[in-house]
Amino acid sequence: MIKENINKIDYDLKNLFEDVKILEKSNKGNYYFEIDASSKNTHVKVEISKHNLNNKIIKWSYYTNPTNESSDKIERISTLDNIAYDVYDVVSTRKMDPEYLESIEFLTESVSEESKFKKAYSDPNGKFDYWDIVKDIIDEEGWVYTKEAPNMLDYYFEQNTGKSIEFQKSFGKSGDNPYWLTRGSRWRPEELSEKTLSDKTKDILEKFEITEKLFEGKKFDINGNTPEKTLIFSKKLKISDKILLESELKSIGIDYVSFINDTVKIKI
Numbered sequence: 591m592i593k594e595n596i597n598k599i600d601y602d603l604k605n606l607f608e609d610v611k612i613l614e615k616s617n618k619g620n621y622y623f624e625i626d627a628s629s630k631n632t633h634v635k636v637e638i639s640k641h642n643l644n645n646k647i648i649k650w651s652y653y654t655n656p657t658n659e660s661s662d663k664i665e666r667i668s669t670l671d672n673i674a675y676d677v678y679d680v681v682s683t684r685k686m687d688p689e690y691l692e693s694i695e696f697l698t699e700s701v702s703e704e705s706k707f708k709k710a711y712s713d714p715n716g717k718f719d720y721w722d723i724v725k726d727i728i729d730e731e732g733w734v735y736t737k738e739a740p741n742m743l744d745y746y747f748e749q750n751t752g753k754s755i756e757f758q759k760s761f762g763k764s765g766d767n768p769y770w771l772t773r774g775s776r777w778r779p780e781e782l783s784e785k786t787l788s789d790k791t792k793d794i795l796e797k798f799e800i801t802e803k804l805f806e807g808k809k810f811d812i813n814g815n816t817p818e819k820t821l822i823f824s825k826k827l828k829i830s831d832k833i834l835l836e837s838e839l840k841s842i843g844i845d846y847v848s849f850i851n852d853t854v855k856i857k858i
Contacts, residue, residue, distance in 0.1 A: 592643040595670055596623055599638075601716060602674030603627050605709040626656070627677060634680050637663070646670045652680055655687040662687075707732045710779040713751045720747055733776040744777045754780040787858060788819075790842045798835050800825045800854060819858040826852040 596612065603610045607627040615624050623643075625636040635656035642649045648668055655661035664685070668676040684691055707728060711721040720743075727738045736744065748755055756778055760771040795801070805822040827835065827849065836847045839856065846857035 591645075592640055595643045595648070596638075597716075598670060599625070599673055601712075603677065605712060606674055606678045606705055607633075609633075625677075629681070632681055634677060634686075635659075636677055648673055650677075652677070654685075655690040657690065661690075707782070710753075710782050711747075714753075715751070718746075718750050720751070728778075732778045732782040734778060735773045735776045737774045747779075756780050756783045787843065791821075791839065791844065791856065791858060794835070794838045794842070795823065797838075798825070798827070798831060800835075804853065821856045821858070823854045823856075824852060825854050827854070 600610060600612055603625070606629075608629045609627070611626045613624045613626075615622055620639060622637050622639045625638070627634055627636070633656050635653045636650055637652070638648060638650045646669055648670060649665065650668065650673065651663045651665045653659060653661050653663055666676060680686065704725075708721045708725070710732060711724055713720060723740065723743065724734050728734055734743065744755055744757065747753070758771060758776050760775045800823045802824040803821065804824050805820070807820050832849050835854070839847050844856060844858060846855075848855045
């Protein structure tokens with residue numbers, strides 16, 4: 591079980607960090623794994639005793655300054671499935687020595703786009719490296735175009751990983767295809783298909799041919815919480831289209847829509 595559990599932790603960490611190193615060490619009869627996970631200029635150093643890897647609830651600790659083993663060690667408890675994310679949380683929420691944080695260029699993004707795509711194209715069984723095949727050919731939304739990929743890659747990906755995919759088939763004549771299929775049929779792991787509120791908003795606006803953006807801005811509240819985004823577009827709409835647009839935006843959770851002269855103002 592120890593080997594299986596440390597391999598799973600290693601696999602999960604590599605989907606979140608750019609580089610992960612695991613060493614077996616001992617100190618006065620305590621046999622443990624030392625994990626060094628890094629992204630850009632920051633990293634975290636974790637220790638897990640081998641005996642703590644015999645079950646699904648794992649006790650572990652990390653150095654508040656990974657470059658100084660004399661720094662404080664903080665103890666944590668995580669489930670096997672969540673430990674990698676809890677380790678990443680240490681970095682992303684700055685639960686480290688302030689002096690160390692000041693000395694580095696801090697990684698602020700929760701999970702980079704590349705990490706998200708890498709995780710989606712990974713094989714849970716660890717047998718096939720599909721990410722290595724697609725990383726240079728996917729577009730900005732994670733799509734693989736069949737003409738640019740090895741033959742039947744989509745089929746083998748589904749069969750070997752057990753993951754479902756979203757497939758969009760193009761028509762025979764390129765002129766019959768929507769603009770997003772001009773490069774031919776495409777596919778991606780289904781887990782990448784869930785659209786954000788911004789994506790859903792963009793789709794609705796494009797349906798009404800609202801594309802000329804006049805303004806985009808964000809404003810935090812007094813507590814510094816998630817910012818409210820304001821978008822203003824230039825578009826002359828009929829009364830009936832205004833009603834339909836407002837109805838569709840409200841259906842995805844956008845309550846503020848206003849029309850002033852030939853502008854459309856939305857708050858997300």
